[in-house]
Amino acid sequence: QKEVEQDPGPLSVPEGAIVSLNCTYSNSAFQYFMWYRQYSRKGPELLMYTYSSGNKEDGRFTAQVDKSSKYISLFIRDSQPSDSATYLCAPTPLGRGSTLGRLYFGRGTQLTVWP
């Protein structure tokens, strides 16, 4: 079993829709949860991160973590064509001997928002 599972999609939604992107993970050591956005032929860029269970909101984006079920979600409200990209979840352990660069990426979900 991969440490991080993410449905690759593709996911296609109309402009204005609410988008839900999800990942599951198996490693209980993961304590820090990041979402990266990757536009076509570009490098990933950090979108959001959260440390604790619960919700974290940033504009139209909400990251949700449920550590008890090892489930990570990213919600996009009022989606725009400019949100069309691949979204990668990336949990990581923290603590002695770990490195924040040792990200365990999901495969990424390709999202298209059409006008």
Next chain:
Amino acid sequence: NAGVTQTPKFRVLKTGQSMTLLCAQDMNHEYMYWYRQDPGMGLRLIHYSVGEGTTAKGEVPDGYNVSRLKKQNFLLGLESAAPSQTSVYFCASSPGQRLGNTIYFGEGSWLTVV
């Protein structure tokens, strides 16, 4: 504001040839990484470095070597390229191991081995 710069951006190699990918960062970051990205596989860590003069193996290190002689540079070498190494390679850097530190990625290097 260069950030993380990778060269070359595109390269075609013949099987058995060698080459080096160069990563340079101008943010004085301690940590640097090389990832490869393949369809259906996501991003996988090849090697990483937690400081000048140090390197460590990641998830898929076989067939690659790295060096970190200067803090700002991280080189990825392919000694004898194989078609299985056809991929997109991303370099990344981060300030270190603190909560909230951002990992910055380069634009990618597209490598085809024929």
